[in-house]
Amino acid sequence: MKPPIQVGITGGIGSGKSLVCKIFQCLGVPVYDADRHAKELMTTDGILVSEIKKEFGVLSYNEDGSLNRSYLAGTVFNDSARLKTLNSLVHPRVGLNYQQWVAHQVNHPYVLKEAALLFESGSHQLLDKVIVVHAPESLRVQRVLKRDHHRTADQILAIIKNQMPEEVKLKRADFMIQNDETILLIPQVIALHQHFISMHS
Missing domain, CATH: 3.40.50.300 (P-loop containing nucleotide triphosphate hydrolases)
Structure with a gap:
């Protein structure tokens, strides 16, 4: 039996990578957080x-x-x-x-590894493909302010500053999911899901 394809998924704070992972899970994909x-x-x-x-x-x-x-x-x-x-x-x-x-997870065609510091930790090197979930910084700050009432905008910007710059992540990624509320998420996820299944067959 072929081992599953290992796909990494990352994105800066507030990009919505956890939401994207939930959609993959609804499709029966195992996700390692x-x-x-x-x-x-x-x-x-x-x-x-x-x-x-x-x-x-x-x-x-x-x-x-x-x-x-x-x-x-x-x-x-x-x-x-x-x-x-x-x-x-x-x-x-x-x-x-x-x-x-x-x-x-041998009975699955592919698995997802969700990590905020996928590139920074070097763990992307052990994976077959990497997806970056992308959203503009201003939208990400708004989302986190809404979600984490204990954080200030300055604290969120400090976290973003500590993370790898978005353009560097996008250059290193094999795939990008756009989560800026202008494009539907689910069709993007389904297209990648079908792609990974066909890669494994």
Whole structure:
């Protein structure tokens, strides 16, 4: 049996990649949410937990074993070198977890790996194709303000500034889904779905 084609899907904050993934899931496509798994593994993967404690101190975790998010965020948010260090601990463990997950998806023609930092982490190199979900910056900021009431426009722009520039992502992508509310999303997803199925057959 042929292994499934591995397709990455990424996009900046507010681009709508989670919505696009939900549409793929409705079509029966397995989706691995790398960011959700990263959060999970930071408390359940013993190797990763001990590496984080060693690098960032025992205060990185609360007494009940949960992640001390505010402490960790305060440590890395404005320090790109520390953020890089944290990502360098987390990404390999997520990569391993993802490979184990793929091994269980053999009866599917293709799978999706959803990750905000797909290019930045280098994990795109292990995938067959990459989709970038694209929307203009002003629209993305509006969407996040509506969704995350605790964030300000300046905070969102700071996050965008920390992510890879949109034009670089688009150059590296194999496919682009436009989510700027001028083109319907579902037909774009269905066209790619059919393309990946025909690639696998």
